[in-house]
Amino acid sequence: MKEQARSKTVIVDYRAGNLTSVKLAFAALGEDAVVTSDANAVRRAGRVVFPGVGAAASAMANLRTLGLVDAVREAASDGRPFLGICLGMQILFEHSEEDGGVDLLGILPGRVRRFPDVPGCKVPEMGWNQVNGLDMAGVPDGSEFYFVHSYYAEKGPYTTGVTEYAGVAFTSAVRRGNMMATQFHPEKSGRVGLELLKGFLAC
């Protein structure tokens, strides 16, 4: 019974965006992921998905209010398969320029910055952009994934995917052991996105 509970994939709901697409993408792979705001459910989970869209400051405030900070920190550090998505990746870093400066979880070294104003480059970056360096089965190097974001994480020691926008080469994917995270949305990135999620489920 306990073994079974441990194998579950949970999607952390901290009031940072709509989770329907993430749940449906896992369903398409035959995985019935459970959406939860309960820290104990996150602690018991075999696999943790940490999505998020929106503002960093309110997301951090929600994590604290819901008592999820420690459970998410553990899940991203204790060797269990962990997947951060979009804001859920940015929050793993140390600090963001957003909202006048926000301290983040600090699980990964590095900072999150706003895209500079460059003529012809709209902010947010919205659409499909190439990810280079991502080493995943079924995903050709340079495949395009779907992005929606105004802030980016600087490159660092755990960067595994790099993408260019507005004159910046930024971290579009990170990996440390079973902990991975993406700036893009694998759940909205067609076949290559599903391949990435399949790789996560195989961890």
Next chain:
Amino acid sequence: MLTKRIIPCLDVRSGRVTKGVKFQNNIDLGDPVEMAVAYSEGGADELVFYDITASAERRPIDIGMVEAVARTIRIPFAVGGGITSVADMERVILAGAEKVSVNSLAVRKPEIISDGAKEFGAQCIVLGMDPVRSDNPRCPSGYEITTRGFREYTGMDAVDWARRAAELGAGEIVVNSVDADGTRAGFELTVTRLVAEAVSVPVVASGGAGKPSHLADAFDIAHADAAIVAGMIHTGDWTIAQIKEELAAAGVPVRRFW
């Protein structure tokens, strides 16, 4: 490099995809979910569904269709038509749509844009606009906003309205030219460019696509970030792969792996 998005538009009427010219002479094209799958597998970067008769018939959006599409395809899609409130937006987004599009409603009630953006984030809120060439002195850009499927002239300047909508929180603006709609003779580049240069959010060219060079013009000349295609692919005259091949040859960055 961020690629230029090609977005098939599916006009849905009574559960079927239809196509007409200037909202007239609609013909049946097929089942929305089957067409969504075909275009998604064919390389579409995003889809947009307009529940085109919803407003006129005063009935809500077909949420069952939105759910069926969301279960089936794994690329972003937007839904418009029949949105009357933030609660409607929420139903569509919770059903799995990435974006909701408002048009006539936002002209009547601009606060729907800010209310929606506050609730779901600006990236979820698309403003659709239907500008027409106009010599109305209240429209210095030369383009006036129409509503209710081109039936009503509002006296609002298209560029002013785009700026205001972006300030209110629209995350993207679809410029659907009344003059070009359904003609397959090319996008209305002037108004598209005026809007694209006036706002800092992505702008989608819509209305008039008939061949790949029309899309290249929308990107290169009008500075659009994405382009909507309908008749040229619905008829089978072009596939999305062929459009992308021609665009790539013309130096336009497009998504290659799907």
